[in-house]
Amino acid sequence: MGKINQRLERLLVKSGFQGPDVRILVRNQIYVSLGTSLVIMLVTLFSRWSLAYLAGAILALVNFWALARIAQYLVHNQKSAPFKLFVIFIGKMTLSGLALYWLIGVERVPHWGLVSGLGTVVINIAATGLVQMGQKKG
């Protein structure tokens, strides 16, 4: 687990995540999204529901990654081009919308699986918020 953490840290630093707190957030999101997807896919033997969950979890992870990168970049490097970040953000939102349209409108994936996969962000945020509250009290 320690080695995986180190490798992920290196990858995140290379990808431009400067703050250690932000790196922990994104790392937790990667673990929650990919870990739960892998477990569910193995347990349900790659059922259609589990693939829908994987699609939702990957969408949530990509959105969280882009949002975290843009937000921390804006806070730490306020002088660099905000227009470029804005374009990246809008592009990401458009791609997410198109992906969701393709999944729901064209492929007709099981929507409860998709919604559960998207819920991994909320699980991560709730867990991180609880940990932060515990650290402040302790």
Next chain:
Amino acid sequence: MKITKILFTTLAMVLVASAAFASGDGAGADIMSAKAYATALGMGIAAGLCGIAQGMGVKGACEGIARNPEAGGQISTTLILGLAFIESLAIYALVVNLILLFVV
């Protein structure tokens, strides 16, 4: 008061329009147009409110960092958590609206 009147009048026109226009085409077209209106209204309301919430969050973070630049790291973490939470609500709204439009 005037804004409320305009808002309710527009809402009433939008809701009644589907029944008025599709009276001769049968129930299928009527339901489809009602779904389209519901989806558009739902997504518009969700996107607008999420936009207001994200704007308020970023405003608070900017003010906090301007007052106390050393707390930037802590504020940015909280800001990312808040923005991700609000954005996930918008994505949920999009998913629900797409399900309403294509599945139900």
